[in-house]
Amino acid sequence: MQIGFVEDPAAIARSFELMSKLRPRLSREDYLAAVPRLMADGGYRLVALEEDGILRALAGIRVGEWLHTGRYLEVEDLVTAEAERSRGYGAALLRWIAEHGRRQGCRQLRLVSGVQRADAHRFYEREGMKHEARYFSMDLA
Template sequence: IARVRSQQQYGYLLAYRQEMDMPVAAAGFRMGQSLSWGRYLYVDDLVTLPTHRSRGHGAALLSWLESFAVKHNCEQLHLGSGFQRKDAHRFYEREGFKSVAYHFHKVLVP
């Protein structure tokens, strides 16, 4: 919760889906702007409880995020996914996403 609260100071937002008054899927996202992407919405987190997968929650969240992005004048919708997440990649491709880049990171030690 502390990490979410900290991220909210920088524009991080949460959307979720529920069944029987219980959250079963959530998306954490933020909007930004860059030279290469223009105004964009970036999905930092997209999770569904394992017991609730393949019920349309992820697709519904992505559809909602796309509408939200368009409403807020975003030109693109982006997300990242680890190489090992093959099932997630197939899902994203079914939802119209294209794999267009590698993402690199480096852990910094103070």
């Protein structure tokens, strides 16, 4: 099992299929344009878990900072291939991400998840995450 950052254009393109399982409304073209831009402008990083040359799990992360709590690592996207779930890939990727956050001086790992994703919420809680806030949004378009 290998875990590391996805940085080159070919690897980013290869990651689209798995990310599209989590983000089905995102076209391939938009994904391939957005990821490099987010990496350059916003500190976004893709992290992949591969085994036997197959992409098994993928995450999008970024370090942020809030006045009242300091530096944190945000998991913006986290997806494991459906056929690969319950095999420890998501847990291994989340542990790697947490350790990366510690190395970056982050005090907390955060993740926002849609209210409809009950199975994912059970996974996050099993991995030691707690439900501590409500997330509100307003469409501006």
